[in-house]
Amino acid sequence: xxxxxxxxxxxxxxxxxxxxxxxxxxxxxxxxxxxxxxxxxxxxxxxxxxxxxxxxxxxxxxxxxxxxxxxxxxxxxxxxxxxxxxxxxxxxxxxxxxxxxxxxxxxx
Amino acid sequence: xxxxxxxxxxxxxxxxxxxxxxxxxxxxxxxxxxxxxxxxxxxxxxxxxxxxxxxxxxxxxxxxxxxxxxxxxxxxxxxxxxxxxxxxxxxxxxxxxxxxxxxxxxxxxxxxxxxxxxxxxxxx
Numbered sequence: 707x708x709x710x711x712x713x714x715x716x717x718x719x720x721x722x723x724x725x726x727x728x729x730x731x732x733x734x735x736x737x738x739x740x741x742x743x744x745x746x747x748x749x750x751x752x753x754x755x756x757x758x759x760x761x762x763x764x765x766x767x768x769x770x771x772x773x774x775x776x777x778x779x780x781x782x783x784x785x786x787x788x789x790x791x792x793x794x795x796x797x798x799x800x801x802x803x804x805x806x807x808x809x810x811x812x813x814x
Numbered sequence: 815x816x817x818x819x820x821x822x823x824x825x826x827x828x829x830x831x832x833x834x835x836x837x838x839x840x841x842x843x844x845x846x847x848x849x850x851x852x853x854x855x856x857x858x859x860x861x862x863x864x865x866x867x868x869x870x871x872x873x874x875x876x877x878x879x880x881x882x883x884x885x886x887x888x889x890x891x892x893x894x895x896x897x898x899x900x901x902x903x904x905x906x907x908x909x910x911x912x913x914x915x916x917x918x919x920x921x922x923x924x925x926x927x928x929x930x931x932x933x934x935x936x937x938x
Contacts, residue, residue: 741924743859750909750928751859762914762926794859798923802875805859 708733708797710806718814725782727809729795734775739799742771742780745808746791754793755780785811816840816927818910823932830900834932836893836910844868844888847913847922850895852906853931862908863895864920873920878904900936907931 709732719725729740738758743751753762755771758778768783782789790813795806822834834850849864863884864873872884883896893910911925 739923743925750930751925752928753914753924753926756914756924756926796859796924798921801921802873803861803922805861807858 707802708735708800708804710795710797710804712793712795712806712809714809715807716810716812718812719785720814721785721787723785725780725785725789725811727780727782727793727811729773729778729780729806731776731778731797733800735778735797736799738774739797740771740773740778741796741798742769743794743796744789744791745794751794782811787813816912818912818927818929820908820910820929820932823908823934825935825937826900827938828901828936830936831896831898832900832934834895834897834908834910834934836929838891838893838910838912841912841927843886843891845916847915847918847920848886848893849911849913849922849925850884850893851909851911851925851928852904853909854903854906857906860906861922864913864922865893866919867917871920873922897934900934902936905934905936907933 713728740758742755745751759771819837850862865884881899909931910929912927913922914926915923
């Protein structure tokens with residue numbers, strides 16, 4: 707099973723700042739099969755990025771994904787108030803698919 | 815508009831059973847694999863089970879293998895999860911999720927739509 711480790715656990719930033727979230731895999735993720743989700747309190751997760759760098763439908767372009775093999779990054783170029791949430795990465799290149807433990811982006 | 819609505823959650827004693835359902839609308843249900851993903855209180859996400867578009871393949875997390883069964887009824891646009899021999903560690907919010915790739919298998923890809931979840935509490 708591929709283990710995903712997200713860092714940092716919590717990111718304290720101000721609106722307008724840039725957020726950089728990391729997701730590291732215990733082994734190479736084939737075909738860049740890596741997705742990112744946003745989850746707000748009391749809500750279901752929302753797909754942001756799939757295929758490591760493709761934005762899902764309706765996702766603003768301030769969200770971008772990059773990386774390959776074992777190192778992936780989600781970048782939020784300028785944080786909006788609605789972006790403060792928990793973010794999860796997911797790999798679907800190995801069986802079973804697995805999620806990281808999450809990074810909380812909180813208001814500083 | 816894609817909608818996924820889960821039902822069937824509740825309080826059950828250890829060793830008991832529950833059947834979850836998910837009613838889907840707004841997309842061609844039998845074109846996509848469907849999944850169950852759970853989230854224990856205050857914890858992260860865990861894929862539980864998936865079923866291919868035609869029920870030809872099914873997959874389960876090791877933590878539920880042999881205890882949970884997944885099924886779908888394409889005529890009724892519904893997904894089900896039969897949960898037997900429930901344990902305290904199965905306590906979680908269970909989400910129904912649509913696979914993001916047309917014609918995918920039970921292992922699935924990413925999840926582009928999620929329901930709001932149904933809560934299962936296993937406790938005596």
